[in-house]
Amino acid sequence: AQEHMKNAEKLSVAGQLAAGIAHEIRNPITSIKGFVQLMKAGFGEKQRYFDIMTSEIERIEMILSELLILAKPQTIKYERKDIRVLLSQVMTLLDSQANLNNVQFTTEFKPGVTHLYCDENQLKQVFINFIKNAIESMPKGGTINIQVKCVNDHEMSIRLVDEGCGIPKEVLSKLGQPFYTTKDNGTGLGFMVSKKIIENHSGHIHVESEVNKGTMIDITLPISP
Ligand code: ADP
Numbered sequence: 001a002q003e004h005m006k007n008a009e010k011l012s013v014a015g016q017l018a019a020g021i022a023h024e025i026r027n028p029i030t031s032i033k034g035f036v037q038l039m040k041a042g043f044g045e046k047q048r049y050f051d052i053m054t055s056e057i058e059r060i061e062m063i064l065s066e067l068l069i070l071a072k073p074q075t076i077k078y079e080r081k082d083i084r085v086l087l088s089q090v091m092t093l094l095d096s097q098a099n100l101n102n103v104q105f106t107t108e109f110k111p112g113v114t115h116l117y118c119d120e121n122q123l124k125q126v127f128i129n130f131i132k133n134a135i136e137s138m139p140k141g142g143t144i145n146i147q148v149k150c151v152n153d154h155e156m157s158i159r160l161v162d163e164g165c166g167i168p169k170e171v172l173s174k175l176g177q178p179f180y181t182t183k184d185n186g187t188g189l190g191f192m193v194s195k196k197i198i199e200n201h202s203g204h205i206h207v208e209s210e211v212n213k214g215t216m217i218d219i220t221l222p223i224s225p
């Protein structure tokens with residue numbers, strides 16, 4: 001019965017996700033179809049239509065690439081990695097986006113355990129998602145502080161602290177629901193995908209936030225598999 005319950009639960013989550021995907025992808029497709037029909041009828045400026053269609057197609061691509069991460073856990077590959085190296089690679093990757101938005105990174109690496117077993121690419125995806133959210137929460141710029149420390153002899157904690165707009169209570173309770181976003185061009189998938197990856201690593205995410213002050217995302221991960 002226990003197993004049966006689990007399957008039923010899984011199905012409803014899959015169903016929820018499927019409904020979300022169908023909805024999110026139908027919107028840009030409807031728009032593309034509309035522009036194709038306008039062009040076929042000989043209306044308007046083609047160049048502008050092409051631009052809009054391209055951005056709608058890019059939106060579908062973005063949604064699909066985030067969803068594909070969810071489909072990958074079967075191919076999870078655990079390797080021993082230095083978290084400091086992994087985080088500095090992520091910071092390098094996001095450097096230009098941070099600069100463009102007047103955002104600085106500061107780091108505090110506490111002495112102690114530095115390596116953990118993880119799927120490097122998936123874990124990078126998590127930090128990219130959270131750091132992007134942090135950058136997007138600070139339209140006027142600010143600092144993102146990244147702290148790494150040992151919790152005990154088998155877990156480490158990675159904290160991302162921003163000085164952004166913060167997350168109101170009603171949003172906080174919806175974090176991790178597929179397609180929930182407060183942004184004009186957000187996908188609302190980043191948090192859910194990240195949570196899933198951390199859970200696959202047997203880790204936990206804890207969020208603390210204060211409106212107009214900032215947000216702290218605390219990720220606890222086991223050091224060995
Ligand atoms: P998206 O970034 O596409 O909106 P996410 O799943 O990454 O989707 O985040 C969902 C929502 O959570 C965001 O739209 C935003 O409202 C809120 N959020 C997440 N991280 C932060 C943060 N660091 N500061 C403020 N709000 C955040």
Ligand code: MG
Binds near residue numbers: 133190
């Ligand atoms: Mg996001």
